[in-house]
Amino acid sequence: MHNERVGICAWQKNSFVDFPGTVSSVLFFEGCNLQCPWCHNPQIVKRQLPAVSLDDVLDFMRKRKGLIEGVVLSGGEPTLHASLGPVVEKLKHIDLKVKIDTNGLHPEILQEVEFDYLALDIKTLPSKYVLLGCTLKDCDARLKRSIEMVRARGDYGEIRIPCASGYIDREIALEIAQLVKGVARVFLQPLNYKVEFLDEEYKQTARLPHEKLEEFRSIIAAEVGECKIRGT
Numbered sequence: 001m002h003n004e005r006v007g008i009c010a011w012q013k014n015s016f017v018d019f020p021g022t023v024s025s026v027l028f029f030e031g032c033n034l035q036c037p038w039c040h041n042p043q044i045v046k047r048q049l050p051a052v053s054l055d056d057v058l059d060f061m062r063k064r065k066g067l068i069e070g071v072v073l074s075g076g077e078p079t080l081h082a083s084l085g086p087v088v089e090k091l092k093h094i095d096l097k098v099k100i101d102t103n104g105l106h107p108e109i110l111q112e113v114e115f116d117y118l119a120l121d122i123k124t125l126p127s128k129y130v131l132l133g134c135t136l137k138d139c140d141a142r143l144k145r146s147i148e149m150v151r152a153r154g155d156y157g158e159i160r161i162p163c164a165s166g167y168i169d170r171e172i173a174l175e176i177a178q179l180v181k182g183v184a185r186v187f188l189q190p191l192n193y194k195v196e197f198l199d200e201e202y203k204q205t206a207r208l209p210h211e212k213l214e215e216f217r218s219i220i221a222a223e224v225g226e227c228k229i230r231g232t
């Protein structure tokens with residue numbers, strides 16, 4: 001797997017915020033099996049960016065050994081790529097920790113990969129994923145398997161819930177609270193209105209008032225280790 005296309009299309013060389021307790025680099029895999037209207041990475045999802053060489057990434061990591069401790073594999077959706085397992089193996093081979101950011105629709109892939117930290121997005125109720133372009137009939141069962149993986153990881157996993165109007169309200173928060181019951185860490189993620197959305201029209205109606213986020217936070221916090229609104 002030298003210099004061949006492995007699906008990585010963007011690379012943030014240094015990050016202090018994407019991998020808890022770990023100075024990291026972030027690699028973005030192209031393409032996604034969802035089309036969230038608030039998605040902040042439209043060019044990545046639409047596969048419009050040129051390939052990043054894995055050899056260049058590995059060279060950089062070797063030169064910064066001890067300075068960069070881990071790599072975040074994000075996207076897009078990394079589990080769509082057959083290269084995910086081999087990429088993780090190469091990173092592990094040079095003693096790097098690995099975090100995976102995923103929408104959790106492919107738990108069978110996650111189970112095959114040796115990673116150190118799992119960040120799972122739960123976008124809304126599983127029954128509403130069809131609104132996000134999900135075509136999988138067993139979406140519900142797949143998400144439950146992925147949530148179970150986060151639950152089992154304790155402090156080495158987290159669930160992230162985007163705060164997007166139409167996809168979360170009081171009733172949905174009550175149901176999500178039951179779905180994620182027992183998970184150590186849950187974050188409600190306010191959307192970033194400073195960047196391009198996949199659906200720019202949706203941006204006009206996406207915003208939720210902070211009081212609503214506080215209400216959802218306290219509903220979910222009752223069932224999990226901790227629930228915070230990210231960035232506050």
Ligand code: SF4
Binds near residue numbers: 036039103
């Ligand atoms: S937000 Fe994540 S899951 Fe949704 S379209 Fe963007 S990359 Fe895919």
